[in-house]
Amino acid sequence: MEEELLPNENTLANLTGDFFDSLAFQGYALVKDFLTPEEVQGLQKGIFAQYEQGLLDKAGIGKDGEHHVNKQVRGDLIQWIDSSVDMKELLPVQEKLKALRERLNRECFLSLKEVEMHFAMYPEGTFYKRHKDQFKQDDHRKITFICYLNPYWEAMYGGALQLYLPQKDGTEQTIQVLPEAGKLICFRSDLLEHEVLPTNRQRYSLTGWFLDQLKEVYL
Ligand SMILES: O=C(O)CCC(=O)C(=O)O
Numbered sequence: 001m002e003e004e005l006l007p008n009e010n011t012l013a014n015l016t017g018d019f020f021d022s023l024a025f026q027g028y029a030l031v032k033d034f035l036t037p038e039e040v041q042g043l044q045k046g047i048f049a050q051y052e053q054g055l056l057d058k059a060g061i062g063k064d065g066e067h068h069v070n071k072q073v074r075g076d077l078i079q080w081i082d083s084s085v086d087m088k089e090l091l092p093v094q095e096k097l098k099a100l101r102e103r104l105n106r107e108c109f110l111s112l113k114e115v116e117m118h119f120a121m122y123p124e125g126t127f128y129k130r131h132k133d134q135f136k137q138d139d140h141r142k143i144t145f146i147c148y149l150n151p152y153w154e155a156m157y158g159g160a161l162q163l164y165l166p167q168k169d170g171t172e173q174t175i176q177v178l179p180e181a182g183k184l185i186c187f188r189s190d191l192l193e194h195e196v197l198p199t200n201r202q203r204y205s206l207t208g209w210f211l212d213q214l215k216e217v218y219l
Pocket residue numbers: 120128133146160161194195196205207
C-alpha cells in the first residue's frame with residue numbers, strides 16, 4: 001500500500017525529517033547530494049549543448065506585460081524546460097523532483113500541484129540582485145528549489161546564493177550557499193529574499209518552483 005503511494009521514495013533517502021523541519025521552521029533547507037554525480041554530469045552536458053546552439057536567452061524580470069530584461073538586476077541566461085526540450089538526461093531528475101513535491105506535501109502539509117523550471121547559466125561577471133521569487137500579481141509559486149550543477153567550485157569564484165533570513169527581533173541574518181554540484185536548496189518563495197552574488201566563473205543550475213495550482217488554471 002505504502003509503496004504504491006510512494007513510488008519514488010527510495011530515490012530521496014538522503015532527505016531526512018531534518019530537511020523538512022528546517023523548511024517548515026526556518027523557511028529554507030539544504031541537502032548536499034540530491035543529484036548524483038552522473039545526473040549532474042548529464043544535465044551539465046545537456047545545458048552546455050543548448051548554450052552552444054544559442055538556445056539560452058537573457059532572463060527577464062516581472063511577469064507577462066511587465067516582463068523585461070534588465071542587466072543591472074540579473075545577468076543570467078535561461079532556458080525554460082517545456083515539452084520542446086528534448087533531453088533524456090532530464091527524465092530521472094524530473095522523477096526526483098516529482099518525488100520531492102510529494103514528500104513536501106506530506107511532510108510540510110502543503111498542496112503543491114505543479115512545477116515550472118528553467119536551466120540557468122550565469123556568465124562570468126553576472127549576478128542577480130536581491131529579490132523575492134513570488135510575483136506581485138501571482139502568488140502561486142510556493143517553494144523555490146535550485147539544483148546546482150558545477151562540478152568544482154570554490155568560495156573565491158563568488159557566485160554564492162545569499163539568503164536573507166528575517167529574525168523574530170526584526171533583524172535579519174544572512175547565509176551564503178556555494179553552488180556546488182548535486183546540492184539542492186529549497187526555500188519559501190513568498191518569504192525569503194535572496195540574491196546571487198557576482199560570479200567570476202560560469203555558473204550552472206536548474207531552478208524551479210512548486211506551484212499550488214495547475215498552470216492551465218490561471219495562465
Ligand atoms: O541560482 C541561484 O542560486 C538563485 C537563482 C534565483 O534566485 C532565481 O532564479 O530566482
